[in-house]
Amino acid sequence: MDDIESITFFGIFVSIVFSFLVSMADSFLKGLDKNQVIEVAEAGGNKYEILYTLLSQPQKYHVALALLKWLSIVSAFALSFPLLISLPKIVPPIVIVLVFVLLVELVPRNYSYPINTNALIKLLYILRPVCWLLFPIILPMTYLSRFLVRFLGGKNITIDSIVSPELLETFVSVGNRQGDFDVEEHEMISRILGLPDKVVREIMIPRTDIVHLEAKSGIDEILRVAIQSRHSRIPVYLDRVDHSHNIIGILHVKELLDCWSRGKTVDLEQLVSSRPPYFTPESRKIWDLFQDLQSNRLHLAIIVDEYGGTAGLVTLEDIIEEIVGEIQDEYDTEEQVECLQISSDIYSVDARMNIDDFNVFFNSNLEVVSVDTIxxxxxxxFGRVPEKGASFQIDRLKLSVLEADNRRIYRVTVDQKISNGTNLTKLNEEFYD
Incomplete structure (x- = not known):
């Protein structure tokens, strides 16, 4: 065997080994363990940045690895071609094909192995400059592959299909610790990530708090309700508001004032006939409702329960507040503020405050399946509507009724100074068994 054949065999060997390593790397990235990703993300620093780049643009790395793998395969076959002259015609191609099938396809697909964090980071650091060098090829290949996938009716790999909300929350927390986000931005992103899991029932205005008008109301009553409530849209009903079939439309106060200012007779039933109510079940996801309201250019939805009764009402403002936090306008009074600080340790809380929001605000762990509000x-x-002043302790919090009547609780005081070692889990089992 002369020097040229030795160099050729060495080139083929290098191509096969390189293809094997590239295939193993590609298989690893496709089956990336979420727990390993979180481990790297929580480490922060440059590791966090390079990992997020991979997860936000996964196709770029897969295209780079595919190009490297096939360049190696083509190189091996090109180098083996001259050997056809000196060896039996059928031996070199078959041998190389079998070796490539074994090392480039079968072994990477079936070989499961643990990889530590440092190995993951080293792999990503190697791939990043390769992606830069191959960028002129990767970019058109990426767009072409996406087009063909869509053309064939498939679905492209996106960050949504790889990264879970929990992992995104980890990235946000790391970014917050590193100063990439301020507190408000961190809270807003966290609310957005939690929005797809929330249902309408958790944020709706209950039926007992809905401002509404009876269809046969006179103009004086209509104006009184509109001025006192300061709402721009008011549901209108026939006979009783508790059944959704009785709600016949939504009054736009702007249209009412326009009609009244022109001296026309105000027929409320006729005025709302062109504004039918939009109904949605209380179990519906908030995000789905938000998209529907946007697409239908609506600002308000009537929430119905499983029996067809009116459960409550949700506005676009209610959904937006789930993202940006409480929106206070010039008409909101102190009684309408959900959580008002009275002293350093005592707060006045709206009894309609959602339990999840309460837990976040007071750093508590209250969980009740049967109810949604404090x-x-x-x-x-208590097993009843408690009277004013009734209280009980749970963990380090003392909850007391501040305002109530014989039908419902309006406001509750929360005292954070109480700390008597009460076991929260034990109390939950006693209270909600």
Missing amino acids: GGVMIDH
């Missing part, structure tokens, strides 16, 4: 927690504990 007022519901107190009613569930």
Whole structure:
């Protein structure tokens, strides 16, 4: 065997080994363990940045690895071609094909192996400059592959299909610790990530708090309700508001004032006939409702329960507040503020405050399946609507009824100074068994 054949065999060997390593790397990235990703993300620093680049643009790395693998395969076959002259005609191609099938396809697909964080980071650091060098090829190949996938009716790999909300929350927390986000931005992103899991029932205005008008109301009554409520849209009903079939439309106060200012007779039933209510079940996801309201250019939805009764009402503002936080306008009074600080350790809380929001605000761990609000927690504990001043302790918090009547609780005081070692889990089992 002369020097040229030795160099040729060495080139083929290098191509096969390189193809094997590239295939193993590609298989690893496709089956990336979420727990390993979180481990790297929580480490922060440059590791966090390079990993997020991979997860936000996964196709770029897969295209780079595919190009490297096939360049190696083509190189091996090109180098083996001259050997056809000196060896039996059928031996070199078959041998090389079998070796490539074994090392480039079968072994990477079937070989499961653990990889530590450092190995993952080293692999990503190697791939990044390769992606830069191959960028003129990767970019058109990426767009062409996406087009062909869509053309064939498939779905492209996106960050949504790889990264879970929990992993995104980890990235946001790391970014917050590193100063990439301020507190408000961190809270807003966290609310957005939690929005797809929330249902309408958690944020709706309950039926007892809905401002509404009876269809046969006179102009004086209509104007009084509109001025006192300061709402721009008001549901209109026939006979009773508790059944959704009785709600016949939504009054736009702007249209009412336009009609009244022109001296026309105000027929409320006729005025709302062109504004039918939009109904949605209380179990619907908030994000789905938000998209529907946007596409239908609506600002308000009537929430119905499983029996067809009116459960409540949700506005676009309610959904937006789930993202940006409470929006206070010039008409909001202190009584309408959800959580008002009275002293350093005592807060006045709206009884309609959602339990999840309460837990976040007070760093508590209150969980009740049967109710959604802090007022519901107190009613569930006492077994009735408690009178003003009734209280109980849970963990380090003392909850007391601040405002109530014989039908419902309006506001609750929360005292954070109480700390008597009460076990939260034990109390939950006693209260909500």
